[in-house]
Amino acid sequence: MTPKINNEVKQLQLSGIRQFFNRIQGIDDMISLTIGQPDFATPEHIKKAAIQAIQNNYTSYTHNAGFLELREAISHFMKIKYELEYNPANEIIVTNGASQAIDTALRTVLNPGDEVLLPSPVYPGYAPIISQCGAKAVFVNTTNLNFKLTADLLRDHLTPATSCIILPYPSNPTGVSLDKTELQAIADLAVQHDLIVIADEIYSELVYDQPHVSIGTMIKDRTIVINGLSKSHAMTGWRIGVLLAPEWLAKECIKVHQYNVSCASSVSQMAAFAAYTAGINDAFPMREEYAKRRAITGQHLRRLGFRTIEPDGAFYFLAGIPSSLSSFDFAVKAAEEARVGMVPGTAFDPNGEGFVRISYACSQDSLNEAFSRLELFLQK
Structure with missing residues (x-):
């Protein structure tokens, strides 16, 4: 029997991040600067809210979009934090993490043959979904513009098939963000060419300067905002994301969401309610610590000859390597010889060649030890 598999699925490859991890798996005494999640514990009051939900048997399906009180809390949070205004009744959907929100958004707006513009290097989770929709990801190289996607760059890549722009800022893997002027230029372009914008803002609470x-404050009528609690509240495993969209878009997104997952975990939703209310500022102490680690990491990188662009947010540097080796070979040798794990830039698209992603979501002691090891490694 010949298995019948979707052709788009058959063409998918393991992510470059996973391929790299498979290569270095089993190395002892590794200091990992690869981690893409907070190294803090979920705040206690959030965990207690989840325990209480279980004890109260809050373990059934909720409304497809999430229980209303949670959506009201999210609406308040977004208004207070970012001046975003979304109606909790029909413009907010609670999802199983930001990843499912991205999947829902793309499956809602894309048709076969559409083209989606996104910055490169970029998180590798968008392109596979785009291809499964029969659409095409168009990577816009930002390496000569401090990793910033600009309206002029986008304009150079527009075609009659362009339907959507993805704005993942603050960025994974670069940590770079866009300011109001830069965003307004992109907003004007989107209006001029009738484009949908998907703004992945999962790191929005972790910004420094x-x-x-x-x-979404500029062109709400054509923007889908993605957010969630994984990074801001150290809740990666709780799988709570948020999709915010104008009613005309949200009513289509809820159909995709409904048939995909029905609803997010009821227990996690109760934990999320605590995060968005009592925990509205839970990210502040984490952000202060990340800022200290950013300074330490940047100083070490520059001292060792890495090329750096100062990150505005998140907890990453995408650093240019002081070596003629390929990014993959450099990362492998650093792992094998220095026992320091870094993600090769090519895991984030070929335009990442010459770079490695370094996460500072680890202790200051670990960072200092990792760079001591890298210094000895580079001296060789």
Whole structure:
């Protein structure tokens, strides 16, 4: 019997991140600067809310979009934090993590043959979904513009098939963000060419020098905002994401969401309610610690000859390597010889060649030890 498999699925490959991990798996005494999640514990009051939900048997299906009180809390949070205004009754959907929100958004707006513009290097979770929709991901190289996607760059890649722009800022893997002026230029372009914008703002609470600005405040009528609690409240395993969209878009997104997962975990939703209410500022102490680690990491990188662009948010540097080796070979040798794990830039698209992603979501002691090891490694 010949298995019948979707052709788009058959063409998918393991992510470059996973391929790299498979290569270095089993190395002892590794200091990992690869981690893409907070190294803090979920705040106690959030865990207690989940325990209480279980004890009260809050373990049934909720409304497809999430229980209303949670959506009201999310609406308040987004208004207070980012001046985003979304009706909790019909413009907010609670999802199983931001990843499912991205999947829902793309499956809702894309048709076969559409083209989606996104910055490169970029998180590798978008392109596979785009291809499964029969659409095409168009990677816009930002390496010569401090990793910033600009309206001029986008304009150079527009075709009659372009239907959507993805704005993942603050960025994984670069940590770079866009300011109000830069976003407004992109907003004007989207209006001019009748494009949908998907703004992945999962790192919006982890910004350091300037407040986060959402393009949803500029062109709400054509923007889907993605957010969630994984990074801001150290809740990666709880799987709570948020999709915010104008009613005309949200009513289509809820159909995709409903037939995909029905609803997010009821217990996790109760934990999320605590996060968005009593825990509205839970990210602040984590952000302060990340800022200290950003300074330590940047100092070490520059001292060792890495090329750096200062990140505005998240907890990553995408650093240019001081070596003629390929990114993959450099990362493998650093793992094998220095026992320091870094993600090769090519895991985030070929435009990442020459870079490695370094996460500072680990202790200051671990960072200092990792760079001591890298210094000895580079001296060789």
